[in-house]
Amino acid sequence: MNLPVTRYYGSKRRLLDKIWAALTIHQIEFNSVLDLFGGTGIVSYYMAQNGKSIIYNDVLSFNCEIAKALLCSPRGSFTETDALTLLQREEGRKYKSIIADNFNQVYYTPDEDEIIDIVVQNIQYLEDEKKASAYYVLFQSCMIKRPFNLFHRKNLNLRTNFVKANFGNKVTWEQSFKDLFLKFTKELNEFQFEILPNVEITNTSALNCCKHADLVYIDTPYFPKRESSTITYHNRYHFLEGLMYYAEIPNHIDRRKVNMEIGVGKNLEFEKRSNYIRDLDELIYKHRNSIIALSYTTEGYPSIQELEEVIRKYKQTTHICYLGKHGFALNRNNAERQEVLIIGL
Template identity: 55%
Template sequence: MPKINLPVTRYYGSKRKLVDLIWSELENINVEFNSVLDVFGGSGIFSYYSKLRGKSVIYNDIFLFNQIIGEALIQNNSNELSEEDVHNLLIREPNRIYQNYIAENFHDIYFTDEENYQIDTVIQNIGFLPIERRASAYYLLFQSCLIKRPYNLFHRKNLNLRTNFNGGGFGNKVTWERPFKELFLKFNSELNKYVFDNGQNNISLNHSALQCNLQADLVYIDPPYFRSVNHVPYHSKYHFLEGLANYNLIPENIDHTKLHREINLNKSNEFENKNTFLNDLEELIEMHQNSIIAISYRSNGVPTIAEIESLLNQYKNNVRAINLKKYSYALNSKGSENYEFLILGF
């Protein structure tokens, strides 16, 4: 097995700094499992760690852009994208007709005009790559778009935060201004280091949580968190990347009433409504009641840890709610103390 060396993730709520603790608790229950289903795959960190541990992994996410990232990191056993491919992604071929959906619709919102033009170019050139190289190319684009954004998010029109940046604790001006070509080469080098074959058949799927009915020995559930105020759905945070993954559908799905021009693709009410969250979670638990169930949640979430624990008790003989550690995310570092919990049912 390769040395445990995890990709750096730029997602709100990523478990990169907690996955060692999560895995230790899974080992402590002394219940064997050979396959893992990561229902809310997100950054892919739990799936990737499971792959490192030699498990057969099913990565799933409702967003197509995440499914593609899962394909690049989890499903693929090698990175077939060459440096020459990377260089060619940013060049417009004279015999091709290019659209300019990003340049035409997102001026002064997320990226500079030149960068918008480059994004249009790259996303269309990816479609001409051999199919086995496309997920890697998308990975480079998605990670580069994230790293060039203040807070790595897309729910606000705030290019000015980057262009007028005079210092502060929320970003890195040098990184934001690095050209796409440089970032692509960096992330392609990282893929060469991170992607490997663990001898298992690992797959990446694109379903909503309640439509993902594949089974595994262990089901990992890391759903959206609701705070008492100012909840921003994950779709709003990452809609731009979902638009890029569905490039030809962008023009007809832009919400021009919003300053940040949210792209209304693959929105879902599943696990995005406080009033129905527990019902959704019960349906998911019932679907996987024959598996070991591991749920990540936070002490300040709505519903509460106690409510989730009580629900899991209805389906499992052994339930443990384990306080992992005090932990804060970039946009959620102030205020009351928050703790990460792992709720296990087996």
């Protein structure tokens, strides 16, 4: 299946066929899926392509917009003209300059800060059907311009000090917003459905989500085996989450932090190592009447055996499916890392 590139930390894009194969081999039958930690929406997208009804959930609202763009906005509803119009100041409209005023030299160049200010405010005036697609195009462009596609470090200098002009990343970072908007609008129109699948999107923390489905897919944040300071999803993507609450950004910036972290959307459920087993136990109990499919890695905390024990408290049968090695090429510590799917029936 042809799938959009996601640029998201922990995306399961490369594992989808293997997850699907594991469910097929174990003859798991289901019509509906609750994708509780939906992220990029790629798992939901794959399941929807395979005819399943979907409930997508993520605690970060910018992710929900990305999912809405991919799953709930019909092909052709957002055009290249729409994308280019977003980049222009509209006559008679008053613009704030919140990003330019507060994030000078933090994540983007001053020209780019100004563009982000304009685009976010223009999106507010769009008709509902186009909004998610507009956010998709903005967020993908913002991510691709960042070193490592992340926001937990102030490291614009990595980009601007890089001298080799033809080095791959440098070329990617320096693409204009205009070119990127055109690229991502084209991509979105390639992947959006012509006839929309059966999809519902919710934006809450997993333990607060009161939806149910035949199969619950659980892809929580991971912790490394050894105790170390935790970088949460909110730390990694606070800037994009902040853009969803544009006018409120100045009230939520943590000015003690070098990276000017924006506090909106912060949530520690499943992001605290010490509470992880307890959170998971509560979640599995809540969905004890559904099929459970939990993704994790062999190099994480808790161990696969500990995770299986939690699932076994509420499910009669479990299958541990090893999906192969997916270590990061440059990180030798991770060379043995295997992705795992634990199924609970």
